Amino acid sequence: MLSKDEFFKTGEIVNLAEEVVFEELKALIERAEIEFCQCDKCLFDIVCVVLNKIPSMYSSSIADRTYPSPEFKADYETLKQLAAEELPLAIERIKERLHH
Numbered sequence: 001m002l003s004k005d006e007f008f009k010t011g012e013i014v015n016l017a018e019e020v021v022f023e024e025l026k027a028l029i030e031r032a033e034i035e036f037c038q039c040d041k042c043l044f045d046i047v048c049v050v051l052n053k054i055p056s057m058y059s060s061s062i063a064d065r066t067y068p069s070p071e072f073k074a075d076y077e078t079l080k081q082l083a084a085e086e087l088p089l090a091i092e093r094i095k096e097r098l099h100h
């Protein structure tokens with residue numbers, strides 16, 4: 001069996017929640033509607049807060065991800081919606097207790 005690092009580095013296992021949160025955060029930054037520190041440390045904190053709030057969506061099938069079923073697509077859209085709702089809350093939380 002592979003070591004833990006090797007196991008997860010194959011890229012076969014993906015938590016799509018990570019992708020969704022990253023993309024939603026990027027979109028939010030581009031819209032520039034909310035002012036907040038965008039250093040790596042703060043962005044890491046914000047992403048962790050959101051990832052702990054929303055369900056994970058693990059997939060080990062590149063085929064599922066490339067040719068998503070309607071159910072897969074619906075789950076993905078729900079996750080996107082949740083991430084979009086949670087991000088501003090996470091930003092407020094991190095703002096209140098800056099780590100630097």
Ligand SMILES: [Zn+2]
Nearest residue numbers: 037038039042
């Ligand atoms: Zn910062």
